Amino acid sequence: MLIDRTVVEVRSGHGGNGAISFLREKNVPKGGPDGGNGGNGGSVYFIAKKNINTLLAYRHSRLIAAEDGGKGDKKMRFGASASDVYAEVPCGTLVYVEGESRPIADLKNDGDKVCAAKGGRGGRGNAAFKTSRNRVPKIAENGESGEKKRIVLELKLLADAALVGFPSVGKSTLLNIVSRANVPTADYEFTTLAPNLGVVTLEDGINQFVLADMPGLIEGAHEGKGLGIAFLRHIERCRVLIHVVSMDGTRDPYHDYEVINAELRDYGAGLENRPMIVVCSKMDVEGAEERKKEFDKKLGFESYGVSALTDDGVALVMKKAFELVQKTPEFPLYVPGEEEEGGIKVYDAHLESKGPVYTISHPSDHLFVISGEEVEARYSRMNLSSDQGVAKLIAYLNSLGIDAALREKGAKDGDEVRLCDFVFEYTD
Ligand SMILES: Nc1nc2c(ncn2[C@@H]2O[C@H](COP(=O)(O)OP(=O)(O)OP(=O)(O)O)[C@@H](O)[C@H]2O)c(=O)[nH]1
Ligand SMILES: [Mg+2]
Incomplete structure (x- = not known):
């Protein structure tokens, strides 16, 4: 599993x-x-x-x-x-x-x-x-x-391309013949319960890409029908979708094609905008050619035909998929540092007119000096001859976030920090 x-x-x-x-x-x-x-x-x-x-x-x-x-x-x-x-x-x-x-x-x-x-x-x-x-x-x-x-x-699986389509259209069979995957296939629906990955090597023996075989989708999958669409999160990173439609005559191919596209759209992650290769499978079955012609007419462009039985057309589809993967940019799921704008800046006239509470200077190696009107005034009012006084000063400095500020300035373990005549060691 x-x-x-x-x-x-x-x-x-x-x-x-x-x-x-x-x-x-x-x-x-x-x-x-x-x-x-x-x-x-x-x-x-x-x-x-x-x-x-x-x-x-x-x-x-x-x-x-x-x-x-x-x-x-x-x-x-x-x-x-x-x-x-x-x-x-x-x-x-x-x-x-x-x-x-x-x-x-x-x-x-x-x-x-x-x-x-x-x-x-x-x-x-x-x-x-x-x-x-x-x-x-x-x-x-x-x-x-x-x-x-x-x-x-x-x-989220790192596949370059994914096979999507109704159950039993031959997705797993296709993955098995183009990669060394040995995924179970059968003539009943939902044979594949979780995504499988295979590495496809093109005919030139050099170029490769990772292909994912997905479980079948059905109408209403976005509402949980069949296996649902939760597994589609695995293909959010995919650059290319290979949409497989069966020409074996048991179903209406164009209707299937539209249903799958609608489910991809309902998933909500922009999968419907992925570059897509439309592949007609089981072209060896009688009447498949006619069905494909009809299908292409509705489609408005020519789809690719393949047969896993005779191997016809398979290499061409893989070559096309590779080319599309190459020229499609990655789909990042999360860009570090690209945080949403948020928070409201609170202006305080009192604080602003007085300048910053403290500043940190770094006059020599291993020495940092905290200064500033406000922090020095507070310091001078504290009685540091008692431990409570020192504890109060430390609590005050902590509340100002001095440690984080020192770290930002490059303070290292053991460096000396001075505030007037109070000297302490910085620790990481
Ligand atoms: N005649 C013919 N049969 C095929 C072809 N490709 C697959 N099949 C048969 O179609 C049936 C379903 O194939 P699978 O590869 O399991 O289909 P799938 O799309 O992975 O199905 P799910 O995992 O249920 O979504 C199997 O019995 C295959 O032998 C083909 O090109 N020609
Ligand atoms: Mg399968």
């Missing part, structure tokens, strides 16, 4: 707590603070791998968790950062947060990855909070919490 959609829970690790400790040595009566930082919690990533074909691995393992970061310790010992977890998925997997309609990633190519749950940052130990006014800080930060999310993984 092809597992093409699954829900998993991801959990990243908590950051380790920073330590509060003071150096105690025989000959050093009043040693300074030496509590180390906690380590970062591990993150959970999904990564596309070309040697994986299904989401089967996630059918039973429903939880993907990364470990917590280690605690900081005395003597400046830093807690260990936990390893990130990379969960492997097939190329062509879309990753969604459950309940959201927009994917967070489209992992198309081998090695594409996305962070689904970010590990919590380790807390700073008390050694990081020494100031000229408070040389013995008795506070440390706790590590940030990890994230917990439910993630929907959806596999």
Whole structure:
């Protein structure tokens, strides 16, 4: 069975707590603070791998968790950062947060990855909070919490072209003869229950494309009739559709043709606008030629005729399909960064006239300086001789999003950050 959609829970690790400790040595009566930082919690990533074909691995393992970061310790010992977890998925997997309609990633190519749950940052130990006014800080930060999310993984097959049509028109038979696929075929409807893929090699022995054989569609499929149309999501990426219509005389070909086109349209993803090759199958059956002539007349152009029995016309259709695949651009399902415009900017005359709350400058390697009228005014009002005072300052800086701003400016682990005479270490 092809597992093409699954829900998993991801959990990243908590950051380790920073330590509060003071150096105690025989000959050093009043040693300074030496509590180390906690380590970062591990993150959970999904990564596309070309040697994986299904989401089967996630059918039973429903939880993907990364470990917590280690605690900081005395003597400046830093807690260990936990390893990130990379969960492997097939190329062509879309990753969604459950309940959201927009994917967070489209992992198309081998090695594409996305962070689904970010590990919590380790807390700073008390050694990081020494100031000229408070040389013995008795506070440390706790590590940030990890994230917990439910993630929907959806596999959209990466086929270049797809065979669509009513049941029993010979789609699977066609796939079998043009590729090494060995898909069951039979003279009853809905033989194929899930899409199959085959690699088609043209007569030149060089050019190839991937062809998908889809389950049959019937009238009302978009309302759930037959096998429904949910499986059509697999062909959203296809550049070309090969629409197979049977000329065996058991059905009205033109009516079938219109019904399938309507179902493609009702699917709602623009499939009706895909370049399409119309193929009349079973041309070996008596009366097929006449039926095709009639059909082409209604169509207004000449369709391709094939017979899987005699092999007639098959190579030509594959060549045409390849040419169309070549000249049709890809249909991206999700363009990163192309977010919808949204949100309303709130203007605040008070804030705007005063300039930014803070700015960050980077005067030398490993040094960042926070300045600004407002942040400096707040700082000067704080009593930093007590631990509560320092804790208040840290909470204030956190509320300004200083850490993220520093990261953006290129701050690295261990860099020094100054605000007036308050100095602390940046941690990633
Ligand atoms: N005479 C003749 N019979 C064919 C030809 N192609 C397929 N058939 C027969 O038609 C029947 C249906 O073929 P399938 O390939 O299973 O049809 P399908 O379109 O994949 O059907 P579903 O999977 O149910 O949608 C089988 O009995 C095939 O042997 C052909 O070119 N000529
Ligand atoms: Mg089939």
